[in-house]
Amino acid sequence: MHELPVTESILKVVLKHAAANNVSKVVSVKLEVGKLSDLADEWIQRYFDYLSKGTIAEGAKLKIERTPVIMKCGACSKSYEVNVGDMKEVVCPNCGESGGELLSGREYYIKDMEVQ
Amino acid sequence: MEEVRLIEVKEEILADNNKVASGVREKLRNSKTMLLNLMSSPGSGKTSLILRTLEGLKNNLRLGVIEADIDSTVDAEKVAAKGISAIQLRTGGFCHLDASMVTQGVNALDVDKLDLIIIENVGNLVCPAEFDTGAHKNVMILSVPEGDDKPLKYPLMFSICDVLLVNKIDYLSLSDFDMDALKKRVLALNKNIRILPVSCKTGEGIDAWVSWLKEAAAAYIT
Numbered sequence: 001m002h003e004l005p006v007t008e009s010i011l012k013v014v015l016k017h018a019a020a021n022n023v024s025k026v027v028s029v030k031l032e033v034g035k036l037s038d039l040a041d042e043w044i045q046r047y048f049d050y051l052s053k054g055t056i057a058e059g060a061k062l063k064i065e066r067t068p069v070i071m072k073c074g075a076c077s078k079s080y081e082v083n084v085g086d087m088k089e090v091v092c093p094n095c096g097e098s099g100g101e102l103l104s105g106r107e108y109y110i111k112d113m114e115v116q
Numbered sequence: 117m118e119e120v121r122l123i124e125v126k127e128e129i130l131a132d133n134n135k136v137a138s139g140v141r142e143k144l145r146n147s148k149t150m151l152l153n154l155m156s157s158p159g160s161g162k163t164s165l166i167l168r169t170l171e172g173l174k175n176n177l178r179l180g181v182i183e184a185d186i187d188s189t190v191d192a193e194k195v196a197a198k199g200i201s202a203i204q205l206r207t208g209g210f211c212h213l214d215a216s217m218v219t220q221g222v223n224a225l226d227v228d229k230l231d232l233i234i235i236e237n238v239g240n241l242v243c244p245a246e247f248d249t250g251a252h253k254n255v256m257i258l259s260v261p262e263g264d265d266k267p268l269k270y271p272l273m274f275s276i277c278d279v280l281l282v283n284k285i286d287y288l289s290l291s292d293f294d295m296d297a298l299k300k301r302v303l304a305l306n307k308n309i310r311i312l313p314v315s316c317k318t319g320e321g322i323d324a325w326v327s328w329l330k331e332a333a334a335a336y337i338t
Contacts, residue, residue, distance in 0.1 A: 002210075002211050002212055002242075002243040002246065002247075005210075005214065006129060006130070006246075009129050009130055009131075009132060009133070010129055012132070013125065013127050013129065013131070014125075017123055017125050017127075018123075021123050023123070024118065025118075027120055029125075031129070036271060036272045036275070037246060037272070038242050038243075038246075038272070074307050084271070087267065087268045087271050087301070087304075087305070088268055088301065090304035090305065091304075098300065098303070098304045099303055099304030099305065099306075099307050100307065101307070102275055102305070102306075106272065106275075108128060108129040108130050108246070109126075109127070109128055109129060110125040110126070110127050110128075110129055111124075111125060111126065112122055112123060112124050112125050112126075113122070113123050113125055114120050114121070114122055114123075115120070115121060115122075115123055116118040116119065116120055116121070
């Protein structure tokens with residue numbers, strides 16, 4: 001729902017790094033977005049295509065990697081992955097304790113970009 | 117054709133917002149004002165809860181309210197009618213508040229004369245969870261008619277809040293809402309969250325919420 005402001009931030013970061021690295025064209029950008037985020041990949045690309053028109057990032061392909069939701073068990077401290085479609089059963093497979101601390105799944109990160 | 121090379125970026129997408137949010141927190145740390153971000157779906161009782169909170173706290177803490185509304189000033193007028201400083205931010209279609217919008221609200225209030233500012237975020241369980249507003253505490257409301265399955269649909273929101281207020285408990289006897297199932301689902305996502313059942317209509321549970329708020333504000337100032 002809020003893909004537009006997020007995409008504006010992505011473009012800003014991309015152009016900043018492009019300017020600092022003497023880039024003539026941005027080919028692709030690799031993003032890491034946690035699976036807990038409701039961002040729709042398709043809309044980020046569409047907004048990016050629109051916002052980047054006339055910049056050196058025009059036409060760049062966004063490669064979005066979804067990082068898994070990992071919980072650390074509150075009882076035995078083992079970490080385990082949770083299926084986002086099945087949040088009803090957040091149970092440690094090792095000891096059966098319910099819930100714990102969220103280690104990953106909320107990422108909003110630009111990893112690297114391919115440029116010319 | 118020019119050769120393609122790789123540049124390491126390693127930067128948070130929302131780094132700018134996070135920086136502005138830290139600025140808000142620092143400013144309010146200096147004026148000893150606690151900022152509380154209140155989130156929920158539309159119609160779950162944010163404005164009613166704020167009005168109840170103002171009544172419960174007005175002899176203890178000096179309050180201000182930042183209201184976010186897509187295109188009206190109804191909520192701010194209700195709060196201002198109670199004699200409380202209220203700022204209305206018109207978000208004009210935005211689905212959430214970000215730290216820059218909150219900065220505008222904070223700058224419009226006389227923070228040196230306030231102990232607590234409550235932000236009434238845009239009614240939405242998705243987007244507000246993703247943007248740091250600069251608040252010191254995040255609080256959400258889930259109302260009984262919305263159902264006990266909401267933590268399964270909006271896990272991020274439940275995972276980032278310090279307090280969950282379950283409002284409209286006066287409807288419990290009429291519904292199949294399962295409070296124990298809700299608590300289990302929420303605690304599985306966030307074991308540190310405080311769950312407080314309330315009714316803004318009857319006033320039930322409001323004392324426990326007001327006590328939590330007073331303790332949190334006292335702990336913040338020291």
